[in-house]
Amino acid sequence: xxxxxxxxxxxxxxxxxxxxxxxxxxxxxxxxxxxxxxxxxxxxxxxxxxxxxxxxxxxxxxxxxxxxxxxxxxxxxxxxxxxxxxxxxxxxxxxxxxxxxxxxxxxxxxxx
Amino acid sequence: xxxxxxxxxxxxxxxxxxxxxxxxxxxxxxxxxxxxxxxxxxxxxxxxxxxxxxxxxxxxxxxxxxxxxxxxxxxxxxxxxxxxxxxxxxxxxxxxxxxxxxxxxxxxxx
Numbered sequence: 001x002x003x004x005x006x007x008x009x010x011x012x013x014x015x016x017x018x019x020x021x022x023x024x025x026x027x028x029x030x031x032x033x034x035x036x037x038x039x040x041x042x043x044x045x046x047x048x049x050x051x052x053x054x055x056x057x058x059x060x061x062x063x064x065x066x067x068x069x070x071x072x073x074x075x076x077x078x079x080x081x082x083x084x085x086x087x088x089x090x091x092x093x094x095x096x097x098x099x100x101x102x103x104x105x106x107x108x109x110x111x112x
Numbered sequence: 113x114x115x116x117x118x119x120x121x122x123x124x125x126x127x128x129x130x131x132x133x134x135x136x137x138x139x140x141x142x143x144x145x146x147x148x149x150x151x152x153x154x155x156x157x158x159x160x161x162x163x164x165x166x167x168x169x170x171x172x173x174x175x176x177x178x179x180x181x182x183x184x185x186x187x188x189x190x191x192x193x194x195x196x197x198x199x200x201x202x203x204x205x206x207x208x209x210x211x212x213x214x215x216x217x218x219x220x221x222x
Contacts, residue, residue, distance in 0.1 A: 004154070033209075043155075043200070043212045056209060091154055100145065101210065103154030 006092050006104035014112050018080040021107045023092030024073055033101060034067055034077050035091040043091075049075065082111045117213050118201060124219040131188040133216040135201030136181075142204050144177060146186050149198045149215070158186075158199075188218075196220045 005024040013019055025032050033048040047057040052069045060067070064083070069075040079086055089108050093101040119134045135144070143162045147155040161168045161177045161184065168175045174187040188195055198215040205211035 042214045045209055045212075048209060093155075098204070098209075099143075100157045100160060101155075103156070105154050106152075 004092055004094050004102050004104035006090075006107050008107060009105060010108045010110075012110045012112065013082055015083055016081045017111075018078065019082045019086075019109060019111075021077040021090050021092075021109070023075045023077070023104060025075070025092070025094030026096075026102055027073065029094035029096050029102070030072075031095045031098065031101075032069060032075050033093040033095075034075070035093065036088045037091060037106075038088045046077070079109075082109075084111045087111050118199070118216040120216060121214070122217040122219070124221060125191060127191055127193055127220050127222050129191055131191050131195070131218055131220075133186045133199050133218070135184045135186070135213055137184075137201075137203045137211075138182065139203075139205075141179075144175075144184050145202045145210070146173075146175060146184075147200045147202060149200065151197070155200060191218075191220045193220050193222055 004026055007022045030051050034046040035043050036046055037043045044059055046059045047067045048055055049069045065079055067077045087110050089106045091103050091106045093103045095101045117136050125131055141163055143160055145160045146158045148158055149155045159168055159170050159173055159175050161175050163179055172189045177184045196219050198217045200215045201213045202210040
């Protein structure tokens, strides 16, 4: 398996623009997690899905953030409108059951 | 919320020396995991230790767990330059999500 695949790897955008991050989990995994990592706040869980259903989105910072998982092999995290404080590395991870998580390489987002 | 707290925040040692990192947590757990993150990469799982286990080995890694003190340690023996990375502990929290520490940044000097 190719592992968790995220795209794009880098995204530079201007404040106010819509940003869409994409994730393909490992085939057969039933959990998918979106994290944000910054120097100041460390690794934060934004939302996670079980069998494509959002279970806990309490980590989503505000209404500007939304996540979807239309099927077992694809998820998106959207920020609209983006702000400079959203600049961070966003990780997607998947797992089979609630044990070991497998992370993608991340998307480095810079909002100017 | 950050349950696991790693100590030290940063550690710099000579290649070949042993590196020890500690993790403390606050609430009861079912298991504790250690992950490694190389610069610019995603986190990679290293080892999982269950609450009824006291010690676990994997290659040059040794993890201990003391549930009475709510703490764990990760020992890397005979360190190599490739071990340079940040190391995170994670415990299972409410709703079965992982609660992550802030990480220990390990630098191995050649």
